[in-house]
Amino acid sequence: MxxxxxxxxxxxxxxxxxxxxxxxxxxxxxxxxxxxxxxxxxxxxxxxxxxxxxxxxxxxxxxxxxxxxxxxxxxxxxxxxxxxxxxxRQPGFAAWFKAWARLEREAVSLATYECRLVPGLLQPEPYARVVFGNSIPPLSDEQVEAQAVARMERQRMLRECPNTSFSFVIDEHIVRRRLGGVEVTRSLLDHMLGYAQLRNVEIQIMPLDCEVHAGLDGPLALLETPDGRRLAYSEGQKTGRLITDAKEAAVLHRRYATLRSQALSPLDSVGLLERIGGEL
Structure with missing residues (x-):
């Protein structure tokens, strides 16, 4: 996000x-x-x-x-x-961001759909710096550095939690957009392909030519806790909402399941990322 x-x-x-x-x-x-x-x-x-x-x-x-x-x-x-x-349910309650971050560390599964940019857990450092560098109002060099370091630290979860399942569905246009230039995009694709090799990580691309799409309401993040609770997180500009209501969260989990069925398989997604990299 x-x-x-x-x-x-x-x-x-x-x-x-x-x-x-x-x-x-x-x-x-x-x-x-x-x-x-x-x-x-x-x-x-x-x-x-x-x-x-x-x-x-x-x-x-x-x-x-x-x-x-x-x-x-x-x-x-x-x-x-x-x-x-x-x-x-209160919009704009930024503290829920931190609540979600704590829940992530305990989750048995995490799922993310993105249509704006590559999810933070998959961003290489050059890409993350470009993302923070595009913030409005602008951040200072020190703030960009601190945010980039924090993002890389959080990303260690993918390797440090081998028993946690991580699933990502990402719209194809995101990985085709050359945010930060060709070299940054190359580093991004290499980074994503590296994580795609992990047994606990699945990356799926929603192709541009797909005629159906269950994620038109925007990005979402989902998790399941060790005791079986299913929660969700929805984010917009300057707002964020942790969704704990079981029925509301269940709807978003169903949407994500549909997204996964519509997207390319993990194997085909790797092939697409490799082809996009070859085109640079």
Whole structure:
């Protein structure tokens, strides 16, 4: 994705937001109403009292596991679940970028469809620098450097998580566009072909002459957690949305399955990438 779901070089917890502070205040109010100290509540949700404080003060992003445990500890009213779903649907909530990045590290499968540019997990460093160099407003040299380094660091997942399945469907025009020039495009194609050799990576190209296309609503990212939850992520310009609702996520997973059936096979996709490289 254009900014790869907000992944930044700084890492750590996301910056606070009004949504996080509101949710945290709601947690604190329910905890105090239940007569629990942060330490007592933390023991029930498997967090330290300091982590509980971070959530209540809007400094730490809650996840679904926390919400379910907190519901059990606070009377199982469903109030936290409703508040969490509402917050997850808010457009422009940049902190969800970081939530997705954390989920990626634990996922058993990751799938990405892109129609704008090569997904960050497949970008070689020269291509990534061109992407960040095209940012508007412009980034400083130091910012471009930091973002490129962070992207390469994140990309290590493909080799460091051999038991995680990575699937990519990419529109053909993306790899034909000579973003950054011929040499950058050559490095891109070589980089992608290298990753395509990994057993846990499948790259499929959606050909230009395909008369059907299940991805016309735009890019999407999907993952499955170790406990079988299926989540999705949708991104637009300056907005991002983590989709935790099971029915909504299921629709996007079906779309991606259709995309894979419409795209070239992984073997044919490798052949196309090799031909495009030969044309440069």
């Amino acid at each position: 254009a900014h790869d779901m907000g992944w930044s070089a700084q890492g750590g917890e996301p910056e606070s937001s009004d949504s996080m502070k509101t949710f945290g205040g709601f947690v604190q109010g329910l905890r105090e109403h239940a007569g629990l100290s942060r330490e007592e509540f933390g023991a029930r949700v498997h967090l330290s009292k300091h982590s509980v404080a971070s959530i209540e003060l809007g400094r730490r992003l809650a996840d679904e596991r926390f919400v379910e445990l907190a519901e059990g500890a606070l009377g199982d009213t469903g109030a936290l679940r409703r508040a969490f779903r509402f917050m997850a």
